[in-house]
Amino acid sequence: MSAPTIPETQKAIVFETCNGPLLYKDIAVPKPQANEILVNIKYSGVCHSDLHTWKNDWPAVPLKLPLVCGHEGAGVVAAVGANVSPDQWKVGDLAGIKLINKACLSCENCQQGEEPACGKLILSGFQTDGTFQQYGTVDAFQATKLPADIDLSSVGPILCAGITVYKGLKTSGAKPGQWVVISGAAGGLGSLAVQYARALGLRVIAIDGGDERGDFVKNLGAEEFIDFRKCQDIAKEIHRITDGGAHAALNVSTSEAAIQQSVDFVRNRGTVVLIGLPADSKVCLPILETVCRQISVKGSYVGNNWDTNEAIDFFARGLVKCPIKIVGLSELESVFKLMEEGKTIGRYVLDTSK
Ligand SMILES: [Zn+2]
Ligand SMILES: [Zn+2]
Structure with missing residues (x-):
């Protein structure tokens, strides 16, 4: 294939200070270092982390400024x-x-x-420019291979949300035929978690609120639905359904109370996986029970290359679907606004050509 012409400048969304204006402007196209590739990013998903980054909600995380956010880029x-x-x-x-x-x-x-645990990570859209631009660089080893026939517009969210829940399910150690409880099941992460869990042969109990969300998660493959608004004693109900407690609990919600409860509804030797990040929250463990029932509580976020390849493969085979809405790169600010107001449905994906 003849090398494409790479322009000197490109469109990007840049902010110079946290909470500052989101500037849609021309910036230089970066040059790949010796171990990097340059990707012509066609689409990028928008993650809640991007909003948190721009708002500086995690001041402990060092940021490059000015910064191009984004970490769900797909391109050529x-x-x-x-x-x-x-x-x-x-x-x-x-x-x-x-x-x-x-x-x-x-x-x-x-x-x-176990690269996610490396102490010297450089994260896209945090310590280096991310994917809200038309051309981005990435270490050749960390770049993700995408199948030639993949839909570039919809694969982006799998690169973050998909990997996150898939890795969380692997971390749980739950095996085919075992029960996993997913709290916040109808949300962006939760709806992917239900589908991955099903694809892995797990039996899913979904927790969320409202009939509409219940129907939604059952359509995705949840075997049981518990409406936290109606159920008086969620732990008791889960022990009843599973005859002794779930083998694993995947907490993708940002409700501290829901996460706390999950310790009570796993069975002896069960595993609680923490993924959702409610601000300034803690889990309180009854030590006697945790010790004697041999409960594991584990944190999990993104996966390594192999986890990523596996997560992509499930998506490429059509076992996992992620509803998206495509808007232009220049519209990021309005997407952030919708996210802040809790009005987003599905995942927003930016088309970098607009
Ligand atoms: Zn993300
Ligand atoms: Zn390392």
């Missing part, structure tokens, strides 16, 4: 660095840019394929 390889072999990447390949843009690949975690 436009250039490869000098050290990138053709076995890794060729111009014209389809590639994804996910949250992990670069890991050290030499620490004890990286050596064990």
